[in-house]
Amino acid sequence: MEATELRELLSTEGLRLLDSLPPFDQAADVVKSVAALRKAGHSPALVAAVLSQSKLRSRATAKFGPFADRMLFTEAGLEQATRLRVAAMHAGRFRDAGLSRIVDLGCGIGADALAMAAIDLRVTGVERDEVTAAIAAYNLAPFEQAGIEHASAEDVDLADYDGVYLDPARRDGVRRLKDPADWSPSLDFAFGIGSRLPTGVKLGPGVDRDLIPAGAEAQWISVDRDVVELGVWFGAVARPGVGRAALVIGEHGTAELTAAADSPDVELGPLGEYLYEPDGAVIRARLIGDLARSIDARMISDQIAYLSSDTKVETPFAVGFRITETLPLDERAIKKRLQTLGIGTLEIKKRGVDIDPAAFRSKLSLKGNGKATLFLTRVEGKRVALVAERI
Known part of the structure; x- marks a missing residue:
């Protein structure tokens, strides 16, 4: 999303028009929808912005449920955002550890910060992309205890915070960055914070396991049989004695296997029924x-x-x-x-x-x-x- 499109969307006319649209219908005639909105007197730029956002809100329902209807998104931000159900579990770790002042470095559209604010944690989201930061600010506007800074994660003074959450950007535009040193912030930077402060780091589930620091808790999460992330936890937000965890979320609710380390395999045996x-x-x-x-x-x-x-x-x-x-x-x-x-x-x-x-x-x-x-x-x-x- 370009800054000009965001300005159209955040105008009084833009937000009113967006909220007035019927639920997005993939099978609807887009040309007719555009023509009807243009006939009503709306500019081409505004029509394009609200229709694009309506489509994103529809897709976002799978991650955010009914909350999607009052949020704004970018294409990349929605793709990378934590599901709200999972974000609530992240937030719960900080609350249960007795932490109250959290900084979310690389907050994207604000999904994790939103979950933290919802349980009354004071949270500051930091986002280096100006448009994404503005969207995160809009999404967090209902919460007085939440704020957004437009800055790079590496430039933030952590002295005012007792807990840190990071989701390093692993893409540069459309290109996936394979080297963790090229992530923003780098994996070494993220894990370095974990050595000093209670920290959670969200990573892709397929990250090289050899990169996981000794002593950290590594939790893989699946939602409806799709493995969505690896969370690496340090300090007070890591659970004592848990080095490996598999959290499974589905129609059954939530269930988790935990262990101090990788478990040894069982013996081979004949094929049963x-x-x-x-x-x-x-x-x-x-x-x-x-x-x-x-x-x-x-x-x-x-x-x-x-x-x-x-x-x-x-x-x-x-x-x-x-x-x-x-x-x-x-x-x-x-x-x-x-x-x-x-x-x-x-x-x-x-x-x-x-x-x-x-x-x-x-x-x-x-x-x-x-x-x-x-x-x-x-x-x-x-x-x-x-x-x-x-x-």
């Missing part, structure tokens, strides 16, 4: 062994993140399947068997084999009303195909 696919947060946190022991399951092959047992178990930390067929990993044999079973809808999962699921699917000529999940993997080192149904 049931197969369990651990949640991505459990895999990232390397707590598969603890999960296996908790559900009395075994690994089916070395370095393969599937578990198996002879009994059906319900757990928020894995998706369960009942195996109905075990086939050799041979395209023709699989195709023939699926046709016999009348499988027309097929979910394909793979681990431990170099196969492109999309290309493999195209060769199966699926027909029929049946549904199944096909696992392409290894069992005791041998390549197999497992036909299964979700439990």
